[in-house]
Amino acid sequence: MSTIKAISEFSSAIKVDQRYVKAYNNRGGVYVVLQKYELALDDFNQALALTPDYAKAYNNRAYVYAKMGKYDQAIDDVNQALTVGPEEAMFYDTRGYAYAGKGMLAEALKDFDLALGMDQTLETAYLHRAEVYDRTGEQDAAKMDYTAYIRFAREDKNDADLATAKRRLTQLSQMAPDFK
Amino acid sequence: MNRCIMAYLRSSLILAAVMVLTALPASAWAVSAGDYNAKGMNYVRQGEYDKSDQRVQLCYQG
Numbered sequence: 001m002s003t004i005k006a007i008s009e010f011s012s013a014i015k016v017d018q019r020y021v022k023a024y025n026n027r028g029g030v031y032v033v034l035q036k037y038e039l040a041l042d043d044f045n046q047a048l049a050l051t052p053d054y055a056k057a058y059n060n061r062a063y064v065y066a067k068m069g070k071y072d073q074a075i076d077d078v079n080q081a082l083t084v085g086p087e088e089a090m091f092y093d094t095r096g097y098a099y100a101g102k103g104m105l106a107e108a109l110k111d112f113d114l115a116l117g118m119d120q121t122l123e124t125a126y127l128h129r130a131e132v133y134d135r136t137g138e139q140d141a142a143k144m145d146y147t148a149y150i151r152f153a154r155e156d157k158n159d160a161d162l163a164t165a166k167r168r169l170t171q172l173s174q175m176a177p178d179f180k
Numbered sequence: 181m182n183r184c185i186m187a188y189l190r191s192s193l194i195l196a197a198v199m200v201l202t203a204l205p206a207s208a209w210a211v212s213a214g215d216y217n218a219k220g221m222n223y224v225r226q227g228e229y230d231k232s233d234q235r236v237q238l239c240y241q242g
Contacts, residue, residue: 009217014213020214020217023213026240032238055239056240057239060238088239090239093237
């Protein structure tokens with residue numbers, strides 16, 4: 001499995017150079033993929049201990065915090081990533097994801113808009129915004145974003161999300177249109 | 181005669197190669213952290229994400 005081999009290579013990099021910060025960040029990313037969030041957190045913490053202005057590591061740690069339900073810490077980390085910069089579209093997507101988890105849907109939508117304003121192919125932002133529109137009952141907007149997500153999502157990226165998006169889009173398309 | 185010249189050239193080349201290789205510092209042979217990182221990133225790009233719940237784009241660095 002390539003993720004295990006990736007961890008092995010990043011671990012070798014760290015063995016060669018314990019201050020090689022990219023390897024901590026990258027290994028943490030693979031642990032996230034494997035849903036080993038505590039190990040991921042350890043690696044992102046180490047990366048940030050070595051390089052306190054490492055914006056990418058803040059973003060990655062923010063995602064782990066969000067997965068753990070620690071939304072405030074996630075938002076703080078993205079804010080830190082945006083402070084040390086340079087800003088990236090995915091930072092706003094991550095913060096929007098945390099806001100959505102916290103139930104702050106207006107703030108979440110604002111962040112997804114910002115993310116997609118910077119990168120119109122950022123498929124996860126379409127998915128996240130679609131889910132928020134779904135929650136707020138804005139079916140047409142949700143349908144548009146699910147459609148965009150399906151268009152941009154790589155088939156190999158996350159089959160479960162893709163299947164869910166397709167199913168939800170079908171359900172919404174079978175429902176009565178929005179009455180404004 | 182030709183065989184002698186060829187043998188001489190071959191042994192000279194081998195000798196030259198041995199001299200060059202032994203003159204290189206040990207660090208030239210070592211795999212660097214950057215090399216391991218690059219190899220790891222190749223595996224990441226081939227990664228199997230279908231079973232993951234990765235919803236946010238993670239920031240890797242090659």
